[in-house]
Amino acid sequence: MQFESTSENIDLIKGLVENKNNKEVSKIMDNLHPADIAELMDDLSIEEAKFIYLLLDGEKASDVLVEIPDNDRKRFLKVLPPEFIASKFIEYMDSDDAADIVADLEDEVKREVLNEIEDHEQAGDIVDLLEYEEDTAGGIMAKELVSVNENWTIATCLKEISKQAEEVDEIYYIYVVDNTEKLKGVLSLKKLILNNTNTKISKIYNADLKMVNTDTRQEVVAEIMDKYNLVAIPVVDDIGRLKGRITFDDVIDFVREEAGKDYQMVSGIIGDVESSDKVWELLRARFPWLIIGMLGGIVGSLVLGSHEKSLSKVTELAFFIPLIAAMAGNVGVQSSSIVVQSIASGVKNVESTYRKLFKEVSVALATASFFSLLIFLYIYFSRGDMNLTYSVSITLFIVILFASGLGTVIPLVLNRFKIDPALATGPFITTMNDILGLLIYLTIGGMFFDIL
Amino acid sequence: MQFESTSENIDLIKGLVENKNNKEVSKIMDNLHPADIAELMDDLSIEEAKFIYLLLDGEKASDVLVEIPDNDRKRFLKVLPPEFIASKFIEYMDSDDAADIVADLEDEVKREVLNEIEDHEQAGDIVDLLEYEEDTAGGIMAKELVSVNENWTIATCLKEISKQAEEVDEIYYIYVVDNTEKLKGVLSLKKLILNNTNTKISKIYNADLKMVNTDTRQEVVAEIMDKYNLVAIPVVDDIGRLKGRITFDDVIDFVREEAGKDYQMVSGIIGDVESSDKVWELLRARFPWLIIGMLGGIVGSLVLGSHEKSLSKVTELAFFIPLIAAMAGNVGVQSSSIVVQSIASGVKNVESTYRKLFKEVSVALATASFFSLLIFLYIYFSRGDMNLTYSVSITLFIVILFASGLGTVIPLVLNRFKIDPALATGPFITTMNDILGLLIYLTIGGMFFDIL
Numbered sequence: 001m002q003f004e005s006t007s008e009n010i011d012l013i014k015g016l017v018e019n020k021n022n023k024e025v026s027k028i029m030d031n032l033h034p035a036d037i038a039e040l041m042d043d044l045s046i047e048e049a050k051f052i053y054l055l056l057d058g059e060k061a062s063d064v065l066v067e068i069p070d071n072d073r074k075r076f077l078k079v080l081p082p083e084f085i086a087s088k089f090i091e092y093m094d095s096d097d098a099a100d101i102v103a104d105l106e107d108e109v110k111r112e113v114l115n116e117i118e119d120h121e122q123a124g125d126i127v128d129l130l131e132y133e134e135d136t137a138g139g140i141m142a143k144e145l146v147s148v149n150e151n152w153t154i155a156t157c158l159k160e161i162s163k164q165a166e167e168v169d170e171i172y173y174i175y176v177v178d179n180t181e182k183l184k185g186v187l188s189l190k191k192l193i194l195n196n197t198n199t200k201i202s203k204i205y206n207a208d209l210k211m212v213n214t215d216t217r218q219e220v221v222a223e224i225m226d227k228y229n230l231v232a233i234p235v236v237d238d239i240g241r242l243k244g245r246i247t248f249d250d251v252i253d254f255v256r257e258e259a260g261k262d263y264q265m266v267s268g269i270i271g272d273v274e275s276s277d278k279v280w281e282l283l284r285a286r287f288p289w290l291i292i293g294m295l296g297g298i299v300g301s302l303v304l305g306s307h308e309k310s311l312s313k314v315t316e317l318a319f320f321i322p323l324i325a326a327m328a329g330n331v332g333v334q335s336s337s338i339v340v341q342s343i344a345s346g347v348k349n350v351e352s353t354y355r356k357l358f359k360e361v362s363v364a365l366a367t368a369s370f371f372s373l374l375i376f377l378y379i380y381f382s383r384g385d386m387n388l389t390y391s392v393s394i395t396l397f398i399v400i401l402f403a404s405g406l407g408t409v410i411p412l413v414l415n416r417f418k419i420d421p422a423l424a425t426g427p428f429i430t431t432m433n434d435i436l437g438l439l440i441y442l443t444i445g446g447m448f449f450d451i452l
Numbered sequence: 453m454q455f456e457s458t459s460e461n462i463d464l465i466k467g468l469v470e471n472k473n474n475k476e477v478s479k480i481m482d483n484l485h486p487a488d489i490a491e492l493m494d495d496l497s498i499e500e501a502k503f504i505y506l507l508l509d510g511e512k513a514s515d516v517l518v519e520i521p522d523n524d525r526k527r528f529l530k531v532l533p534p535e536f537i538a539s540k541f542i543e544y545m546d547s548d549d550a551a552d553i554v555a556d557l558e559d560e561v562k563r564e565v566l567n568e569i570e571d572h573e574q575a576g577d578i579v580d581l582l583e584y585e586e587d588t589a590g591g592i593m594a595k596e597l598v599s600v601n602e603n604w605t606i607a608t609c610l611k612e613i614s615k616q617a618e619e620v621d622e623i624y625y626i627y628v629v630d631n632t633e634k635l636k637g638v639l640s641l642k643k644l645i646l647n648n649t650n651t652k653i654s655k656i657y658n659a660d661l662k663m664v665n666t667d668t669r670q671e672v673v674a675e676i677m678d679k680y681n682l683v684a685i686p687v688v689d690d691i692g693r694l695k696g697r698i699t700f701d702d703v704i705d706f707v708r709e710e711a712g713k714d715y716q717m718v719s720g721i722i723g724d725v726e727s728s729d730k731v732w733e734l735l736r737a738r739f740p741w742l743i744i745g746m747l748g749g750i751v752g753s754l755v756l757g758s759h760e761k762s763l764s765k766v767t768e769l770a771f772f773i774p775l776i777a778a779m780a781g782n783v784g785v786q787s788s789s790i791v792v793q794s795i796a797s798g799v800k801n802v803e804s805t806y807r808k809l810f811k812e813v814s815v816a817l818a819t820a821s822f823f824s825l826l827i828f829l830y831i832y833f834s835r836g837d838m839n840l841t842y843s844v845s846i847t848l849f850i851v852i853l854f855a856s857g858l859g860t861v862i863p864l865v866l867n868r869f870k871i872d873p874a875l876a877t878g879p880f881i882t883t884m885n886d887i888l889g890l891l892i893y894l895t896i897g898g899m900f901f902d903i904l
Binding site for chain 2: 033067158161170171192226248249251255256262266268273275279282285294301305314315318326330334341356362373378425434
């Protein structure tokens, strides 16, 4: 069943909650997927959500909690007692989700919750996972996995797997380890099903498998899983012992987040905001780049002010200020975003430096020539003033070359110094090119009209 | 083994290919994953790539072909004979990949290739898949899957699965159908392993599964798989018969592509280009928005020209043209991208229209007030000219309100009319707001200086 959180459905549920109709609410929730309940709760007040929450059984309650967006979850956990968090959520969760949730709690609550967990092995797993850095394979992996010893037969395996499988949601791969817990290879379920039960595992496992280390950065993990189309990847420690596994859903989330970050940067927004966020959250996301744009505008006014004489003598010069600024901005943003996208998609550019340079220069020259010819013809035929025609078209030519150059070089330099190259897209590059464009324009205009 | 396409490695391989050292090249390729070979080929000439290709065995050759980017693949297939394409690639491929490749061939070659395929069932599958529209579930699904009849026992299942599994790369789920091929539910491998072999399938399968129709749009498929964290989803026809399955790797690709499209739009780039693309591809991607920006600049010059008198009398007015334009542009891009991102992430905004409006207006008012106060103070203290101070700060206030409003409303309207709302981000909104900003500025400036 595909649940739609339409306003009617939400009003219906709000009504039931208000009347404390436990029975009816429970019945509706029983038929809903945890992801749907999470979506629904997004539209309820925190008190209404809490009421529904307390009606869910542990398994479902924990699945719902995993699906709720981070910020909402933090707020929500604050209104729930620690022993409730431990007994109702954590115990039913995979260790990676549990660790994420525990990590978000305040120190005091965190300790209380960890002590309330009855399954000591699970509590230990969570504490182990909290040791790893957040953006490494160790920080995102789950401890739950199915592993078998290379010396077992398929029959022994099947018995062991039935024990281990209870706490694993989905078995994607069965990992094969030796007596010292070192990861040796992988056994597909297909092989397990298709071979004779007394076959030895060491005969049939695949030793050629991709794995990552606990301290591999998560972007590298995502890259490997994506490149080799893996549903799950095992994580090992420095001496090769199997420590956990990472599944494809984490990678999808990561790919989406990363793409979102570059998008926000080029749009001049800080952080992950949506139109449904609070007013102050929206303002906080928007002000920083606007302030930079404002400062750029003020510098621009100073540049123009220092050429007051030219402008007051030849008012027409002012007419083309917006055109120069717009072209410089657009060309700059285009160049920088193409570079950023290429860096992000991990394009290994093995073209020789000479060829690369030649290509960049060709693109910039072609663009600059085309658009300055266009504006040359427009001004010549519409106004006929040769000084103005030359000033604007020559300026545009130079400005496009500069904007392309800076747009290409700055992200590369940032990346070289391990700074996010996306910083050089959006308002940053526009503002810089605006100022540069004005300087070039007024200098050239001044030369042509000989008014300095 | 993690292959690095470093220039040394590539030069090594280029050398081996030049010397026609089949043996050594084959040895290197044997140790490489198809995805690595594809990456490597990206850096070779088409003739070098072809040489390596002809050395690969069918299985690997087809895996490599699937990993090559679309455009390169098209060029590459052109230099290969049809019977080679059929016997060396298609026969080893999953039906969805085979259909994608056949779809890209020219009509005549397409027919030849289809006729050369020896496995008539596979040829039939491909022709079937080509019937579906490209961006629907039918167009992206594969025919290969493992299905069992609900009336079988686990023992029968295992036997049947070993037959079917040969042509399926990975079994993620086993689909359960009735005697008329209608999809009834899903059987996890876990259940299959953990139950007794004479258990009847109908007793253990899970009837609560997500499925999509052959004509479900691919963005909806991606949304469902992502929301419910599915590795694979079954595709059924209008009367519920199982037709194929879609796997998670297609979804990751789709999520990345969609995110990329929005990014390109806000950056003013058309299509998916990378810095390693050809000069003319880069130009084609950049010219359309630049032309629009240019036209906007020309309209801007006309607006300024029609207020020539004001500008020539009060040159200071021109100083703040770039500031007004930059703020209008930045605020507009921010507003539109937040809306586009919210639409893309499928945020169901059930806030009342009144509340939503109130929030948008609050954000716009706060931004407008803050920045116009800032510029008021700056101009007052730096220049002291009250007319200029009022003109610029009042203009900025109004322009920010307009830019926020248009940035918010236009994507919503486009979306309402089923046009991609991302069109309203980037150069489009900047250009529009530039012109609007100039009009407002000169009107207000004219009023204060009373020079019209």
